Amino acid sequence: MNSRNLILVLVGIAALIAAPLGQGNYVIYVLCSWLIFSIAAMGLNLTLGYAGQVSLAQAAFMGIGAYTTALLTMAGVHWIFAAPAAMVLCFVIGLVLGYPALRVQHHFLAFVTLAFSTLTFLVLRNEEWLTGGSLGLVGIMRPKFLGFDTMPQLHFYYFTLAVFVLVALLFWGLVHSPWGRAFKALRENPIRANSLGVDIRRMTLLAFAIGSALGGLAGALAAPLVQFIDPPAFSLMHSLKILLMVVVGGSGYFFGPILGAGLVIVMPEFLRFTEGYYLMIYAAMVLVLMIVCPTGLIGLGRKFASQFKGRSVRGDLKEGAKL
Numbered sequence: 001m002n003s004r005n006l007i008l009v010l011v012g013i014a015a016l017i018a019a020p021l022g023q024g025n026y027v028i029y030v031l032c033s034w035l036i037f038s039i040a041a042m043g044l045n046l047t048l049g050y051a052g053q054v055s056l057a058q059a060a061f062m063g064i065g066a067y068t069t070a071l072l073t074m075a076g077v078h079w080i081f082a083a084p085a086a087m088v089l090c091f092v093i094g095l096v097l098g099y100p101a102l103r104v105q106h107h108f109l110a111f112v113t114l115a116f117s118t119l120t121f122l123v124l125r126n127e128e129w130l131t132g133g134s135l136g137l138v139g140i141m142r143p144k145f146l147g148f149d150t151m152p153q154l155h156f157y158y159f160t161l162a163v164f165v166l167v168a169l170l171f172w173g174l175v176h177s178p179w180g181r182a183f184k185a186l187r188e189n190p191i192r193a194n195s196l197g198v199d200i201r202r203m204t205l206l207a208f209a210i211g212s213a214l215g216g217l218a219g220a221l222a223a224p225l226v227q228f229i230d231p232p233a234f235s236l237m238h239s240l241k242i243l244l245m246v247v248v249g250g251s252g253y254f255f256g257p258i259l260g261a262g263l264v265i266v267m268p269e270f271l272r273f274t275e276g277y278y279l280m281i282y283a284a285m286v287l288v289l290m291i292v293c294p295t296g297l298i299g300l301g302r303k304f305a306s307q308f309k310g311r312s313v314r315g316d317l318k319e320g321a322k323l
Helices: 003-018 025-050 058-074 079-097 106-126 153-175 178-188 190-195 200-226 236-249 256-270 272-292 296-322
Strands: none
Touching: 003 153, 025 058, 025 153, 025 178, 025 200, 025 236, 025 256, 058 079, 058 106, 058 200, 058 236, 079 106, 079 200, 106 236, 153 178, 153 200, 178 190, 178 200, 190 200, 236 256, 236 272, 236 296, 256 272, 256 296, 272 296
């Protein structure tokens, strides 16, 4: 990471630290949701943006993580142990789900993950002895850490922010490691990647497993945030929402899912002054963005930057010619 990007990251973190100050509980809740869905979108970005594998099951993994964490914490297990357990469970399930990706690709793989998402929803809704069924689970406590109680909304926000920053740092290290380069090679050309010594089988399974584990972590944070979970909160619609975050932000870019989650979660709140028209305006904005720049917000920013740089170079050449 160069010095300019480092400064931008530090400014961004400082802005996130200051964002909830003086705000009401609902605004802080929206900011928490943004951070949580950013983590889930990072996981899908690894699967889709870096490894090139389509998944419509990210919300299902959020549900598995949320229910696992809720059941363990309600049984007396601390969140610091329940969340990793949920991530491990999602990792293993993602590893198993990744096997169809070894044989099918693109929209065929999307159908496989769609079936898994539907199956997960049915299990959460029908197995009342475990999940509470349609009534869900109520009374999920927020964790305490050495006297730091996350029950106040502002405290939980900073707890979520700390987890988000840690995940972002680990994700940055992953995508810039040899594994990250192998994931990119797998997306660009699997045959060429295989000829260069990349184990396609292993990298495909790892992409699904790690992305699923991040979805489980997001669910482990979502459960104590609302202190109530039910099956509709992790339906296919939410998987499509996470997919929209990745695509709108910029699939395959590190900051893409973070910006995409901000647009999907936060932007509608800024448009509520339009009353009944805010969803129409929001949908139109997303549609225009996808038409103008299919590579998302990051791609749009790079497009403007390249045009500005090109004009600057042409201006310097003209000045040189005059001299």
